[in-house]
Amino acid sequence: MLKSLNRLFLAAVILVAASSVVQAADLKAGKKVFKKCAACHAVGEGAKNKVGPHLNDVFGRTAGALDDFKYSKAMIKAGEEGLVWTDETMDAFLLKPKKLIKKTKMAFSGLKKEKDRVNIIAYLKTFSTGVEEAEPASEEEQSANEETATTQVAAASSASNTNQNYQKSQGKFGLGRIALNEEVTAWDIDIRPDGKGLPVGKGTVAMGEPIFAEQCASCHGDFGEGIDRWPVLAGGQGTLTEERPEKTVGSYWPYLSTVYDYIRRAMPFGNARSLSDDEVYALTAYVLYLNDVVEDEEFELSNENFNDIRLPNEENFYPDDRSEEAHYADKSEPCMKDCKPEPARVVMRAMVLDVTPESEGEGSLE
Secondary structure, eight states, rough: OOOHHHHHHHHHHHHHHHHHHHEEEEEEEEHHGGGGGGTOOOOOOTOOOOOOOOOTTTTTTTTOOOOOOOOOHHHHHHHHOOOOOOOHHHHHHHHHHHHSSSSSOOOOOOOHHHHHHHHHHHHTTTSSSSOOOOOOOOOHHHHHHHHHHHHHHHHHHHHHHHHHTOOOOOOOOSBOOOOOHHHHHHHHOOOOOOOOTTOOOOEEHHHHHHEEEETHHHHTTTTTTSSTTTTOOOOOOOOOOSSSOOOOTTTTTOOHHHHHHHHHHOOSTTTOOOHHHHHHHHHHHHHHHHHTOOOOTTTTEEEGGGGGGTTGGGOOOOOOGGGGGGHHTTTOOOOOSSSSSSOOOOOOOOOOOOOOSSSTTTOOOO
């Protein structure tokens, strides 16, 4: 009886998803959307399993059917109950993975935009044999794509002309060249504890909550509690003196600038640098709220009040003073042999703390 109900529910979800799938598809746009998936999945010639299975010939394949990939039990069960990857089932899964397959280990919250799902499905179908080709984009979409391509070509040409003026390296081997100012600026996004480097922007706790739910909660939990072995972001206050301390933003991190900087350059997982500066401010504000550093949902964090925020554990950090040690001060070589009169012995062992799941099947599309 339960198995039959599961099938009825699955069919209902698929029918609802099918009604929303439109025909027009843009393969170039689909390839761009696939960048969100590329951290875990591969397609094309020689594609291999990564964190998730490769997606060659995924259409028409029974869920959980690749012999050389370790799927979650939920995905295998879905396949045994008749789930086959089609336009409709893939659309439903990409919309909300954990709604279609409740206990999937897919570490991705889903693609909310219908157009993104249509385009990525069309792109993935180019790597599946025996399926219909996607219909071409409309004249308006083709015109927009051509205009974008023209702009990109012009930009590339301009960059090429600029590069003709570079300075050759004066290093020992004469390799490479001096980086252009534009290139240095593009990489120079670090933020110091005193706030230097912060972009202009702002965001409230209330604005950050839906962003966190969509982009972060699939790994870090709805309240920053962490899922599986993904990092815990909130809680842990008062645990630093315990044998197994919980080092979260609220309990351990010294500076808020580190939170903003890390989110900005590395998150969300698999789609880094996709957030606007205002979205990063909002997410940072929400992380503060999860850790009770701020308590008002309308609190707004910005580049103007950023330095007014202090994390609870900041005072327990102190400057690196190794430069004042004797062998640094007199520029002598540090002792590297027979430095102790008695044999060295191990007096303490650091606990191994793996914060990023690496086992096959976790965070996968299937």
